[in-house]
Amino acid sequence: MAEAYIKHRCEIDGLTNFEITSAGIYATHGHPPSVFAQEVLNKKNILWDGQTSSPLTADTVKSADFIIAMSRIHYEQIKLLFVNSSRKTSTLMSHVGLQEDIEDPYGGGLADYEECFNKMQPALDAFLQKIIDKFKES
Numbered sequence: 394m395a396e397a398y399i400k401h402r403c404e405i406d407g408l409t410n411f412e413i414t415s416a417g418i419y420a421t422h423g424h425p426p427s428v429f430a431q432e433v434l435n436k437k438n439i440l441w442d443g444q445t446s447s448p449l450t451a452d453t454v455k456s457a458d459f460i461i462a463m464s465r466i467h468y469e470q471i472k473l474l475f476v477n478s479s480r481k482t483s484t485l486m487s488h489v490g491l492q493e494d495i496e497d498p499y500g501g502g503l504a505d506y507e508e509c510f511n512k513m514q515p516a517l518d519a520f521l522q523k524i525i526d527k528f529k530e531s
Contacts, residue, residue, distance in 0.1 A: 394430050394510050395461075395485070397441040398517055408525070416449040418470055423447075427499065429506040437510075454478050461485050461520065464494035488519040 396415035403411050424446040426434070434441045447453075454460065454475040460482040462468035468484050486493045495513055498505035 397439050401439040416447045420446040420448045429503045433506045433510050485516045489516045
């Protein structure tokens with residue numbers, strides 16, 4: 394949902410020079426978003442077609458300018474698995490000054506996915522604004 398939302402925001406804001414991808418520490422290749430994630434995105438008119446899961450790899454980490462972890466545990470795991478990732482890795486909620494985790498709604502119902510999206514959205518907006526501000530300075 395985070396990838397689809399950021400892509401949606403970039404499209405609305407006319408930001409065409411960003412490549413947005415998502416990957417998971419335990420993800421496998423090729424699975425579409427869950428039915429409930431699709432429903433949340435559809436309700437908000439956010440396109441997700443063609444989006445599939447992929448694992449976080451050394452190549453992904455190397456090519457990324459920013460790596461956003463949904464939880465502190467994932468943040469620590471990324472730093473341990475990919476030694477050179479520390480300077481570009483942060484937790485999503487740190488972008489709104491919080492040390493909370495975004496709990497994975499996988500296995501939950503529609504309400505869990507809606508709650509997850511609603512918790513992520515302000516932090517995703519803040520993160521995107523930081524990126525925009527950083528590239529304006531460049």
